[in-house]
Amino acid sequence: MTNPPYPELVPTYPQLADAAARWRHHPQPGCLQGKTIVVTGSGAGIGATTAKTLACFGANVVLLGRSRKPLETVFDWIEAHTQTQPVIVPCDLENLSEEVAASLEASIRETYGGLSALVHNASMLGPKVPLALYPLAEWQQVMQTNITAPFVLTKALFPLLDSADDACVLNISSTVGREGRAYWGAYAASKFALEGFSQILADETEQAGRIRVYSINPGGTRTRMRAQAYPGENPASVPVAEAHMDLYLYLLAGGKDLPPTGSQLDARTWQP
Numbered sequence: 001m002t003n004p005p006y007p008e009l010v011p012t013y014p015q016l017a018d019a020a021a022r023w024r025h026h027p028q029p030g031c032l033q034g035k036t037i038v039v040t041g042s043g044a045g046i047g048a049t050t051a052k053t054l055a056c057f058g059a060n061v062v063l064l065g066r067s068r069k070p071l072e073t074v075f076d077w078i079e080a081h082t083q084t085q086p087v088i089v090p091c092d093l094e095n096l097s098e099e100v101a102a103s104l105e106a107s108i109r110e111t112y113g114g115l116s117a118l119v120h121n122a123s124m125l126g127p128k129v130p131l132a133l134y135p136l137a138e139w140q141q142v143m144q145t146n147i148t149a150p151f152v153l154t155k156a157l158f159p160l161l162d163s164a165d166d167a168c169v170l171n172i173s174s175t176v177g178r179e180g181r182a183y184w185g186a187y188a189a190s191k192f193a194l195e196g197f198s199q200i201l202a203d204e205t206e207q208a209g210r211i212r213v214y215s216i217n218p219g220g221t222r223t224r225m226r227a228q229a230y231p232g233e234n235p236a237s238v239p240v241a242e243a244h245m246d247l248y249l250y251l252l253a254g255g256k257d258l259p260p261t262g263s264q265l266d267a268r269t270w271q272p
């Protein structure tokens, strides 16, 4: 590669360095220095990529996820390759109570003294069957994980976000959260709900101007969830998560010329 935009990433995170060569926006190295950011579902897929990327740009990342082992792998990678201070929070969002969320708020306050951003990334796909056949138990499981948990977490962490200088909430949505499609059941319904949640939170916080809220549709991305949704697809035909990270960094770093709070963005088509 000639003149990579972030030469320091070439030996440590070649996939990010490679994707960055095609980014539409090149944030300053260290643009997230001093920020603490919670990323849910950060053990795998887009969440793991987000956590590693944010740490590469200076953020202390709170790695929240269900399975401890993959979180430890991401934690070890961040410790080995960055100067940041990550922390692991094993948490099954399907069972997230207000008490557990409150204790997370207290430990973030104690460890980091504040919180800059929250990325609601974790979600589950659930079965792809017609609504007429959709099992109630799985409907509830998907709704709990994909929309109730982001509400509980946002509510608990709101005081920390509201007292930050320029806080940000990213709600990771989907194409089927913006236009309904047959057989996407609770997943699509939960993403429509997340879009609504995003707009409500943006409207409630706009006047105070301390929290920016966005929904992002990553579009087809090479992960386990994508393979589950499209088992016949060649994974190489969809982009890796690293391709989207310029948008995430652009929104999380803050600064001038940002989209208005409440905006819906598409990682494939956005322009800085």
Ligand SMILES: NC(=O)c1ccc[n+]([C@@H]2O[C@H](COP(=O)([O-])OP(=O)(O)OC[C@H]3O[C@@H](n4cnc5c(N)ncnc54)[C@H](OP(=O)(O)O)[C@@H]3O)[C@@H](O)[C@H]2O)c1
Pocket: 040, 041, 042, 043, 044, 045, 046, 047, 064, 065, 066, 067, 070, 091, 092, 093, 094, 095, 120, 121, 122, 123, 124, 145, 172, 173, 174, 175, 217, 218, 219, 220, 221, 222, 223, 224, 225, 226
């Ligand atoms: N990939 C795509 O093509 C695509 C397209 C549009 C939107 N998205 C959205 O992008 C986000 C990330 O998707 P992905 O493709 O990276 O998915 P993924 O590869 O399936 O990863 C999902 C992550 O969420 C975690 N998670 C799931 N249920 C959880 C729970 N109950 N509690 C805590 N963590 C839980 C998983 O943890 P475990 O490892 O423990 O399961 C995993 O780390 C999702 O919001 C998805 O809807 C993805």
